[in-house]
Amino acid sequence: MPKIANYGYLLSAGLETHVVIHPTLHNAANNIRRIRKAARHCLFADEVKLKFYRTYTKGNCELECESDRMEHECGCVTYYLPRSSKNTVVCGLKDFECVRRVQYASESLLDEDTSCARCVPGCVSLNYLPVISGTELLKEDFILKENFSNPDINIEELAVIHFFYEFNSFRARTKEEFLGFADFLANSGGILGLFLGFSMLSVIELLYFMFLLPHTIIKNYFSRKKDIHKEEDISEASTSVKVILYLID
Structure with a gap:
């Protein structure tokens, strides 16, 4: 999986892991459209048209920005990024150094000229934030069914993961004009x-x-x-x- 450090989470074997999912809905009132984009720090979906994606999100904008920069500087694009045409070359091992340099520059927040800092969050977005906790599995025979155990299963090579919402409902955060x-x-x-x-x-x-x-x-x-x-x-x-x-x- 590409960019595991950015989007992935490491779960160890021998643990029973609970992943609590917290949905976060960010909404925006229509009256903030008259505020400058630089002041409100968000964009509506109909204000920006992306080249590779139908819907504007910060993640889509960053992937598109990285793809354009990589194609311009390295002459190729990694396999997991969107490509402008079917003739675009997919980067290989010989392009590793150039790809790493572009990735670092795109994700850097120090220099706005070489980063994708123009990709601000969307005014309306739905995100899922996980809270992960775990405990060790019991060192006993793993029971598959009632009155049936399998002693051949190695607990240290087994991982149990539970995904669930903490609450049946969640609150939305609305961005609106503070003082009209x-x-x-x-x-x-x-x-x-x-x-x-x-x-x-x-x-x-x-x-x-x-x-x-x-x-x-x-x-x-x-x-x-x-x-x-x-x-x-x-x-x-x-x-x-x-x-x-x-x-x-």
């Missing part, structure tokens, strides 16, 4: 209301005293000034009328 604009306004209003007695009426009053009140004062000032000019014009006109009447008399 509406949440920010609500939280800000609540905090200000708690410490300052702040409310929407306070906002209206603040806007009134900042904009509406000065506007009203200025408007009233010019209105009174205009009325004064009108009164002066009327008084001058009445004086002229009196003078004309006196001359006629």
Whole structure:
């Protein structure tokens, strides 16, 4: 099996091993799509199209990245990696050093330029995490059926493995926007209301005293000034009328 160190687990003979499987479902709310990919650290399946796989996962992306890099640098691809065409050469023993170098560079986290660091986790994924424990088998005749034993079986060469779920259900982890604009306004209003007695009426009053009140004062000032000019014009006109009447008399 390829990459046993990455994906495999070592189980010893002579032990009864229990493998508890813990499913982990990672989900994502649709509202995080507007967040930059570099900020949310995950990709939706319809945001990236892989060359060899239908569905985007971090594992599929890493295998595709390693295959492309190996074909480019070594001129061949190992038998367990996807190949771009049927004519792609499968790596042999003579390509071992080049293959190891590419594998190390692809899995390295120190240099993002030579690694597959662009392969971030999927926003929606289902993973199975095992928890392994074991104990030694009893040094007695191994009973195959009731009242029947086989003394020829060597316990030290036998391994018993149990796979099971610890619970019948599991929780999903949902990634969503922690604080949206509406949440920010609500939280800000609540905090200000708690410490300052702040409310929407306070906002209206603040806007009134900042904009509406000065506007009203200025408007009233010019209105009174205009009325004064009108009164002066009327008084001058009445004086002229009196003078004309006196001359006629």
